[in-house]
Amino acid sequence: xxxxxxxxRDLEFTYPDSTRALQGLSFKIRHGExxxxxxxxxxxxxxxxxxxxxxxxxxxxxxRIGDFPLTKETLQEVRRxxxxxxxxxxxxLFMSTVYDDVAFGxxxxxxxxxxxxxxxxxxxxxxxxxxxxxxxxxRLSSGQKRRVAIATVLSMSPDILVMDEPSAGLDxxxxxxxxxxxxxxxxxxxxxxxDLDMVxxxxxxxxxxxxxxxxxxxPTVDIFQxxxxxxNCHLEKPLRLQSCPLCNPS
Amino acid sequence: MSSRLETAFYDLGRLDLLAEQDSPIHRLxxxxxxxxxxxxxxxxxxFDKYEIARLLPFFLFPAFLIGMADLPFGxxxxxxxxxxxxxxxxxxxNPFIDRQILLSFGTLQVSGGWxxxxxxxxxxxxxVGAALLLIATTGFPAICMALEKLGAxxxxxxxxxxxxxxxxxxxxxxxxxxxxxxxxxxxxxxMRYQVFKQMLGNLLLRTIDRAQRIHLAMLSRAFTGEIKIAxxxxxxxxxxxxxxxxxxLFSCMxxxxxxxxLGNLLLxxxx
Numbered sequence: 001x002x003x004x005x006x007x008x009r010d011l012e013f014t015y016p017d018s019t020r021a022l023q024g025l026s027f028k029i030r031h032g033e034x035x036x037x038x039x040x041x042x043x044x045x046x047x048x049x050x051x052x053x054x055x056x057x058x059x060x061x062x063x064r065i066g067d068f069p070l071t072k073e074t075l076q077e078v079r080r081x082x083x084x085x086x087x088x089x090x091x092x093l094f095m096s097t098v099y100d101d102v103a104f105g106x107x108x109x110x111x112x113x114x115x116x117x118x119x120x121x122x123x124x125x126x127x128x129x130x131x132x133x134x135x136x137x138x139r140l141s142s143g144q145k146r147r148v149a150i151a152t153v154l155s156m157s158p159d160i161l162v163m164d165e166p167s168a169g170l171d172x173x174x175x176x177x178x179x180x181x182x183x184x185x186x187x188x189x190x191x192x193x194x195d196l197d198m199v200x201x202x203x204x205x206x207x208x209x210x211x212x213x214x215x216x217x218x219p220t221v222d223i224f225q226x227x228x229x230x231x232n233c234h235l236e237k238p239l240r241l242q243s244c245p246l247c248n249p250s
Numbered sequence: 251m252s253s254r255l256e257t258a259f260y261d262l263g264r265l266d267l268l269a270e271q272d273s274p275i276h277r278l279x280x281x282x283x284x285x286x287x288x289x290x291x292x293x294x295x296x297f298d299k300y301e302i303a304r305l306l307p308f309f310l311f312p313a314f315l316i317g318m319a320d321l322p323f324g325x326x327x328x329x330x331x332x333x334x335x336x337x338x339x340x341x342x343x344n345p346f347i348d349r350q351i352l353l354s355f356g357t358l359q360v361s362g363g364w365x366x367x368x369x370x371x372x373x374x375x376x377x378v379g380a381a382l383l384l385i386a387t388t389g390f391p392a393i394c395m396a397l398e399k400l401g402a403x404x405x406x407x408x409x410x411x412x413x414x415x416x417x418x419x420x421x422x423x424x425x426x427x428x429x430x431x432x433x434x435x436x437x438x439x440x441m442r443y444q445v446f447k448q449m450l451g452n453l454l455l456r457t458i459d460r461a462q463r464i465h466l467a468m469l470s471r472a473f474t475g476e477i478k479i480a481x482x483x484x485x486x487x488x489x490x491x492x493x494x495x496x497x498x499l500f501s502c503m504x505x506x507x508x509x510x511x512l513g514n515l516l517l518x519x520x521x
Contacts, residue, residue, distance in 0.1 A: 053470045076472055084470040090419050091463040096391035096411045100479055105471035107478035116480055136266065136391065138418040152471065 004028040004064075005160060005188050006052065011061035013047055021047040023212040024061070031159075034189040036199040036220065039209035040234030045164075045192040048209065052162050052190065053082045066159065080109060083153030083187075087164040089145035093137035098129065098148050101137065105156040123155035124148075127181060143174030147181070160188045167195045196224065196238040208233050255428065259421050261329075268321060269389030275319040280388045280396035282489035286496045287384045293504045294376045300352065300365050303509040305372045310503075311496070312376070315383045326386065330378055334371075341370040390414045395479060408477045419460070424453060 006029040013022040021044045029035055037045050050056045051063055054075045065081055068074040086092045095101040102123055106116040124130040127147040137145060146166065153161065166182070167175045179201050182189065191203060199206060199220055206223045208216040210233045216223050223229065224238055236242075269276070275283070294308055316323055345363035353360040384393065391411055398407035427449055431441065441449075502508065 050466075055466055055469060076474075079470055079472050082470070084467075086463065086467055088463070091460060092467045094412065094415060094464050094467065095479075096394075096415050100391075103480045104468075104473075104478075107480060108472035108474060113480055135270075136389075137415070139263075139266065156471065 005031050005033075005066055006190070007062075007064040008048075008051075009062045009064075011048070011051060011063065012059045013051065013056060014059045015047075021212055022051075022058075025209070025212075025214055026061075027207060027214065027217055029188060029190065032186060032188055033205060034191070034203040036203035036206045037190060037192040037209060038194070038196065038199065038206060038233075038235060039215075043209045043233070044212045045209055049084070049162055049164055049190070049192055052160075053079050053084050080105075080156050081158055082160045082162055083156060083158030085149050085153055085161065085163040085166060087168060089142070089149040090137075092149040092152060093145060096136055097133070098124070098135050098137060098140070099133040101148065102133075102151050102155045105152060109156060119155045119157070123151040126154055127151045141174075142169050143171070143177070146170065146174070146178060150181075158187065160190065161185065162190045164192050165194070166191060167193065167198050196235065197240055200224065200238050200240060208235070255421065256425055259418075259425065262418075262421075264325070265386055266389065268386040269392075271320065273319040273387070275315060275387045278492060279483045279485050279489045280392040281400060281483065281485060282493050283384055283388050284393060284396045284400065285493055286500075287380050289497055290380050290500055291377045293500050294373055294380075296504070297369075297373075299369060300362060302365060302369050302372065304503070304507055305369065305376065307503045307508045308376050308500075311500075312379045312383055315387060319383075319387045321383070321386055326379070326382055329382060330375065333378060334374070337370065337374040341367040344370075392483075395483075398479070399483075404477070416460075420453075420457065423456060427453065 006027075008028075009026050011022050011025040012020075014020050025044075025048065037048065039045050047056065051058060051070075052065070054063075054070050063070040065074075065078045068078060070078055093101045095104055099120060102120045103116050106119050111119065120133070121130060124133055127150050129144060129147050129151060132140065132144065132148070137148065140148065150161075150163075150166075167178060170178060175195075175198070179198055182191075182202050189202065191199070193199060203220055205218065206216075206220040207214060208223065208229070215233055216226070216229055224241055227237060230236060290308070290311055294305065297304060315321070316326070343363075344367045345361060348361060348363035348366060350362045351359045352362045352365055388396075391414060394407045394410045394414070397410075398404055431445065431449065435441070
């Protein structure tokens, strides 16, 4: 078993309209590591995420997940290993009840029904949504939808959680609860986000992407101190690291 | 315009809420309710076109469901009135075409056309009412799954499920677009055809985008082309009893003239 769970080597991707979205990215992520992917709008974050579960095929370079290089043959295994949570829960929750949605992955993986039921309940309990299992998704609040969306991948017991903007559109309390929930997970986590304060809470490592290239890769605390770097990449110091406007009016 | 769409939207949601209630009827297996409703509808429409009296006992079934499942009668009635014009137009010309006198009370003579019009309306109340009650006690998704388990093609059931899931998302998107339009159109109340065309096109494009994202979400959960749904219902003795007793009752009402018998009985007592 390799030491690294995700390995991206010289990844390049060009969209059919010849937009060069990724221009040679390389990084490795260890077991249990939480990594934030940050960058300006259109920097290539989402394109990168779509490579991690084989939805997009690299123009050049390679992606390895666990022990497998990502190829057609390993695609199913990779998709079980990588749990992908999308930005809009309405895209992720496509079945008519919460239960069916969480059961979708395990059923596709061919687990026996008793096992499916167990996994569904366990996943829903983990995110605290077991009492809503018979609800249709359109009757849930945004925060509840987000939690159920996370449960839909937890039920496949992935090793890696990949999330696109998990805190977007949540009220402050729902956001805080989500952060606390994510902290309890032992999975390797890859989170693409603009919420740098959340990154400070969850991710010990940050990768900054700018124009399809890695601009910086290192400990979150160090990177967020480098104001010049952040400014270059359309980012800002997390609010908590900025000085208080009441104590030190500038 | 937007407000009407919004009302319709929340109305649809209300039907959903009713289906989430808890009652002996709600707890039954959806298949039991689906079968009884289908047989009920077939029996009701199978009567002769001048039949009125023998349709009346069939109102027992909707009354039984409304009572047992604790449903708001007024709300259901309002839903039916919305569709009633369509039905009225099916039968509205019968009195003019079919002038043969079939009944007379003293000087009042009733033509076959009037009788068949009333019969059509009664059938409408019974069949549409039964279908509405089925949805209000079962919920649309459960009905789709029951259909699939009773042998309807899976692709059909899944299409219906997805349609129901995303009709809410689609309507919400349309409402947001209409709102944005209303807020910037000021005095012009009506939407220009040009604008309407573009908005509709825009909505279609958004739908295609969303379909792509949903497909992506499915793929990342090991989707291989066939949607699987876990079966969680069980057809127990209770359901068998429910189906058989109702089918027996419906058959009695269909093949014996219950209102006629009751009438004769009443006449015998009074004489």
